Amino acid sequence: MIQRKTLSPKVKEEVFRKYDGHCAYCGKVLTPNDFQVDHLIPVARERFGLYTSEELETFKNYMPACKRCNHYKRAHSLETFRKYIEEIPYKLARDNYIYKVGLDYGLIEEHPRKIIFYFEEIEKEKEELKNQKYL
Numbered sequence: 598m599i600q601r602k603t604l605s606p607k608v609k610e611e612v613f614r615k616y617d618g619h620c621a622y623c624g625k626v627l628t629p630n631d632f633q634v635d636h637l638i639p640v641a642r643e644r645f646g647l648y649t650s651e652e653l654e655t656f657k658n659y660m661p662a663c664k665r666c667n668h669y670k671r672a673h674s675l676e677t678f679r680k681y682i683e684e685i686p687y688k689l690a691r692d693n694y695i696y697k698v699g700l701d702y703g704l705i706e707e708h709p710r711k712i713i714f715y716f717e718e719i720e721k722e723k724e725e726l727k728n729q730k731y732l
């Protein structure tokens with residue numbers, strides 16, 4: 598078991614504000630008392646000697662996350678997490694009878710697409726603004 602570093606209230610607050618109080622993954626609005634600090638690169642990677650604790654315990658690696666995203670991402674990489682989200686409609690159609698009934702009655706519409714996480718959109722916008730500044 599890897600001992601996780603306890604974050605100071607100040608660092609926790611900075612992580613909360615990192616994406617303006619939104620979950621870095623789904624973009625849902627968070628509240629300061631009800632969000633989790635996720636490690637973008639999972640801490641479990643340290644076990645395999647891929648990263649050191651110093652590399653993982655950085656502000657850059659800390660992501661504000663809602664409980665659902667943090668729970669669903671678990672110790673997965675961002676790309677595995679993305680794949681798991683993209684597979685949700687297929688998993689539901691495969692495993693859930695009521696979901697299939699909902700599809701039959703047109704109550705559910707599937708919109709398969711490539712998942713772009715909230716923080717990726719924000720980082721892209723920031724990058725575009727930075728580039729405009731120097732034109």
Ligand SMILES: [Zn+2]
Nearest residue numbers: 620623663666
């Ligand atoms: Zn979320």
